[in-house]
Amino acid sequence: MNDPVPPAIRARAVQAARGSAPFDLILAGGTVVDVATGELRAADIGIVGPIIASVHPAGSREDAAETIDVSGRFLAPGFIDSHLHYESSLMAPADYAATVVPAGTTTCVWDPHELANVLGLPGVRWAIDASRNLPLRSLIVAPSCVPSAPGLEMAGAEFGAAEMAEMLAWPEVAGVAEVMDMPGVLRGTPHMTGIVAAGLASGKNVNGHARGLLDGDIQAYAAAGVTSDHEIVNAEDFVQKLRAGLTVELRGSHDYVLPGALTALAAMPMLPPNLVLCTDDIFPDELMDKGGMRDTIARVIARGVSPIAAIRLATLHAAMRLKRDDLGLIAPGRQADILVLTDLPSVAVERVFAAGTLVAQGGKLLTPPARTPGPRDTVKLAPQPIESFMPRVNGVGDGRARLRKIIGARFGQWGSVEVEVRNGFAVMPEGHAAITIIHRHGRIAPTPQTCITDGWGVPRGAIATTISHDSHNLLVLGGNATDMQVAANALIECGGGMAVARDGQVVALAPLPIAGLLAETPNDVTAANFAKLREAADRVMDWLPPFRVFRSLTGISLACNAGPHPTDLGLTDGGTGEIFDPAEPVTA
Numbered sequence: 001m002n003d004p005v006p007p008a009i010r011a012r013a014v015q016a017a018r019g020s021a022p023f024d025l026i027l028a029g030g031t032v033v034d035v036a037t038g039e040l041r042a043a044d045i046g047i048v049g050p051i052i053a054s055v056h057p058a059g060s061r062e063d064a065a066e067t068i069d070v071s072g073r074f075l076a077p078g079f080i081d082s083h084l085h086y087e088s089s090l091m092a093p094a095d096y097a098a099t100v101v102p103a104g105t106t107t108c109v110w111d112p113h114e115l116a117n118v119l120g121l122p123g124v125r126w127a128i129d130a131s132r133n134l135p136l137r138s139l140i141v142a143p144s145c146v147p148s149a150p151g152l153e154m155a156g157a158e159f160g161a162a163e164m165a166e167m168l169a170w171p172e173v174a175g176v177a178e179v180m181d182m183p184g185v186l187r188g189t190p191h192m193t194g195i196v197a198a199g200l201a202s203g204k205n206v207n208g209h210a211r212g213l214l215d216g217d218i219q220a221y222a223a224a225g226v227t228s229d230h231e232i233v234n235a236e237d238f239v240q241k242l243r244a245g246l247t248v249e250l251r252g253s254h255d256y257v258l259p260g261a262l263t264a265l266a267a268m269p270m271l272p273p274n275l276v277l278c279t280d281d282i283f284p285d286e287l288m289d290k291g292g293m294r295d296t297i298a299r300v301i302a303r304g305v306s307p308i309a310a311i312r313l314a315t316l317h318a319a320m321r322l323k324r325d326d327l328g329l330i331a332p333g334r335q336a337d338i339l340v341l342t343d344l345p346s347v348a349v350e351r352v353f354a355a356g357t358l359v360a361q362g363g364k365l366l367t368p369p370a371r372t373p374g375p376r377d378t379v380k381l382a383p384q385p386i387e388s389f390m391p392r393v394n395g396v397g398d399g400r401a402r403l404r405k406i407i408g409a410r411f412g413q414w415g416s417v418e419v420e421v422r423n424g425f426a427v428m429p430e431g432h433a434a435i436t437i438i439h440r441h442g443r444i445a446p447t448p449q450t451c452i453t454d455g456w457g458v459p460r461g462a463i464a465t466t467i468s469h470d471s472h473n474l475l476v477l478g479g480n481a482t483d484m485q486v487a488a489n490a491l492i493e494c495g496g497g498m499a500v501a502r503d504g505q506v507v508a509l510a511p512l513p514i515a516g517l518l519a520e521t522p523n524d525v526t527a528a529n530f531a532k533l534r535e536a537a538d539r540v541m542d543w544l545p546p547f548r549v550f551r552s553l554t555g556i557s558l559a560c561n562a563g564p565h566p567t568d569l570g571l572t573d574g575g576t577g578e579i580f581d582p583a584e585p586v587t588a
Contacts, residue, residue, distance in 0.1 A: 002171075004326070005051055013053035016046060017332060023064040024048050025356065027338065029071035032330050035312040045075060047336045050355035054332055068358075070340050073350065076311050077328055078106025078337030079293040080318035081279050083178070083207065083230050083249045086127075087114035087467070087517045088281035090510070090530060093127070094369040095523040097136035099284075102360035103291025104349040106337040107137040107318075107327060109278075111177035111207075116143035117471050118378055118441065118515045120157030121166070128172045130372035135352075135359040137337075139322065141177040141207060142167035144195050148180040148470040149559035149574050153567035155471035156378070156441035161194030168202040174322065175205035178230070180470070180560045182210060183577065185224050186217060193224075200225045205322070208246065211561055218244050228321070230280055235260035242272050247321045250313075251280040252296025256546045262303045271309050276318045283551070284519075285534065288527040291349075298347045307344040374514030379466060379496045380442035381474065388448035389436045389476060389484035391419070391426040392583035398422055401585040404571055405432070406453040406564045410547035410555065414564050414573075416586055417452060426452070428480070433459050436484060437557055438474045439568035440466065440496075440516070451566050451582035456548060461502030461540035462487045466516035469558045473568045477553060479540075491516075500536040508536030 003010070015021035023046035032043045032055060046054040046061060054061070086096045086108075093110075100108070110131070115123035124143065131138035142164055147155035167173050176199035179185060184192035199206040210221050211231035222244045230249035232238050238261040241248050250261060265275070277300065279292045293314055300310045319328025326335050336356035342348045352360040359366060393401045399421050407415040419426035428434060429452070436450040462478025464487035474491065478484035478501075487501035490509055496516025500508040510526075510533045512519055519526040534550055543549050559565045562575030571580045 005049070009049040010051070013048040013051055016048050017054040019061070023053060023061070024066070026061060026064040026067045027070050027075060028067050029058060029069050030073045030075040030340070033074055033076040033308060033311055033344070034330065035077060035308060035316045036329055036331070038308050040074070040308070045330060045338065047356045050336055052330060052332055052334050052336050055330060074341040074344055075330060076339045076341055077315040077330055078339055078352070078354065079104045079297070079314045080107040080109075080322070080328060081105050081293045082109050082276040082318045082321060083251070083278035084108055084110060084280055085112070085114055086110055087112070089284045089287050090512055090517070090519050090526050091284060091523055092371055092374060092514060092518045092520070093130045093134060093136070093138060094371040095519075095526065097134045097369055098365050099287055099523045100292045101135050101352055101354065102349065102363045102365060103294040104339045104347070104352060105136065105293045106352065106354050107139065109139045109141060109174065109322070111141050111143060113143040113145070113177055113470065114467070114472060114517050115515055116146045116157065116159065117155040118517065119375055120146070120159075121163060122375070123515065124167060126372070126375060128170070130374070134369050135354045135365065139174040140172050141175045141205075142173050143177045145178075145180040145470065145560065149567075149572065150181065150184070150191065151577070152559040152572040152574065152579055153471045153557070153569060154439055154441070154444050156443065159195075160191060161198050164195045164198040168198060168204060173204070175199065176207060178207050178209035179226050180209040182213060182221065182560065183574065185226065186220055196225050209560075210241065210246070214240055222246055230278055232257050232261060235264040239264050242274060245274065247274045247276060249276050249278040251278050252293070252299060253280045253282050255299065258299065258303055262300065262305060266304060271312070273317060273320065275313055276321055277314045281551070283530060283534075284523065284527040285531040288523060294347050294349060298345070301345050301347070371520070374518060374520070376495055376513050378516050379440050379474065379492055381438060381440050381446055381492045383489045383492055384438065384448070384485060386481050386485045387425070388438065389434060389450060389478065389481040389488070391428070391434060391450045391452055393419070393421045393424060393426050393585060394581065394583045396421045396585065397424055401426070402587065403452060404564075404580060404582060404586055406435070406451065406455055406566070408547070409455040409544075410552045412455060412563045412565065415454070417454070419452070428452070431458060433457065433477060433479050434481070434484065435556060435566050436476045436488070437468065437566050437568050438488070440474045449566060449568060449570055449582055451571055457542040457544070459540050461500060461507070463498070463500050463537050463540065463553060464488045464491050465498045465554060466491055466496035466512065467498065467554045469555050470560065471557070471568065472516065473557070475557055477556070498533050500533060500540060502540050508533040
């Protein structure tokens with residue numbers, strides 16, 4: 001990494017540290033959270049430009065252009081979110097920064113995977129450009145799986161080794177984003193071998209997505225050159241991946257995993273240096289309410305991890321993972337990303353300094369950042385007829401047939417169901433729902449793929465979304481074709497987003513005109529619109545935590561994972577690579 005600090009400023013910091021020149025700023029009277037030594041110690045911090053010049057005994061220096069009294073406060077490094085997708089918050093970078101920086105996050109590792117699957121390389125370039133000149137440092141990683149399951153889905157673009165090498169050559173790109181095509185890595189396909197090899201050749205991090213990999217498979221995945229994973233599902237998974245040397249990015253968006261993982265952590269003789277924290281996917285209302293990383297750290301502390309250790313996971317450990325010696329610690333030469341905390345256990349953030357400048361106070365940015373206009377008109381579909389949302393049955397006009405179905409929600413299994421057939425379409429069997437996915441990127445004919453599931457109960461309406469991992473085609477879940485049609489056509493008309501329909505009417509709509517993924521509204525408006533949509537979804541769905549929940553809707557089509565997943569090409573299985581026509585009858 002090239003030094004981001006101009007030589008003249010660094011030279012002035014050296015002189016200030018020696019007492020030969022004044023500081024620009026002193027933070028005086030606080031208690032430093034030293035994540036290197038584990039100490040809480042009284043010290044003042046001298047800052048020159050964007051960097052810390054000195055951490056010295058309290059009251060020993062007064063020569064500064066400005067002094068801010070932080071007596072009675074704790075001073076911690078700015079939080080580093082080691083893995084996330086801004087798209088999950090429905091917010092463009094400026095609005096995301098306005099949300100998380102006041103809560104203490106000063107650096108994010110952003111995988112613009114969703115934008116890339118819709119827009120290709122221009123989507124990654126927009127992510128970089130839209131992240132400039134913000135109080136949030138966005139480290140962009142190059143999406144590795146566009147699409148995430150080649151041959152099982154059709155995204156808006158395709159990335160191979162050449163595209164990966166091009167992105168890694170961009171100075172703003174910090175590494176290879178989560179490698180989701182696990183079968184491709186384990187089988188050594190030329191496609192995935194080339195992508196991982198490009199990452200290794202660049203000397204930048206190769207990040208992982210190793211859901212369900214254990215024993216020999218996780219050893220093989222790590223041996224291929226992948227060095228991290230955030231897809232932790234239980235304590236055994238957590239421990240195996242730490243022991244395999246992967247940097248485990250323990251995510252706050254999956255709270256049900258934390259108890260087992262942290263119990264296992266408590267039994268270890270030391271805090272593993274290859275353990276960090278991340279948020280991954282957080283919806284906008286929750287992000288606005290809880291603050292992302294701040295909330296993750298507080299929940300880790302509440303489950304028994306000491307405050308200093310929890311903050312260390314989100315600062316120094318993350319900086320070491322990123323190979324960034326200028327971040328993650330309150331020490332000379334580091335970036336002056338400093339949080340003023342009023343309480344450690346609750347991680348109460350009062351003020352935020354980013355690169356030596358006070359940027360947030362009292363939960364608000366002092367200067368709202370300007371937005372970068374985003375790409376629109378990415379839902380390339382005509383309004384759909386009602387037949388698009390009715391399960392077809394090949395070769396049967398009237399009578400009975402047996403069709404494949406998906407059993408369960410997040411971790412689906414294959415099943416089948418006998419249906420009555422009228423005019424070539426299945427009558428929805430009792431206790432079941434329909435899922436329709438339609439290609440929206442204009443790269444193939446938009447043939448609706450409609451299947452049957454008994455994992456979601458019987459919706460009293462329909463929910464449509466153009467956020468559907470990972471290719472982000474139009475996905476609709478519903479209990480009847482009429483509401484499914486209404487919800488889908490509402491999104492086609494507005495250019496993408498999420499919609500809920502009931503009794504033939506749209507009852508909630510959250511437009512996401514930027515790539516069908518992101519809003520153009522301020523963060524509070526986006527959060528409020530989404531909260532209304534989620535409330536409407538609650539009225540049409542019977543949720544069954546922890547898997548049949550709103551969050552799982554956008555992952556129904558995650559074809560890189562094992563088991564049945566509907567995509568725009570049919571019913572697929574990421575574990576076997578099989579693909580089936582959902583309309584094709586099967587034997588019992």
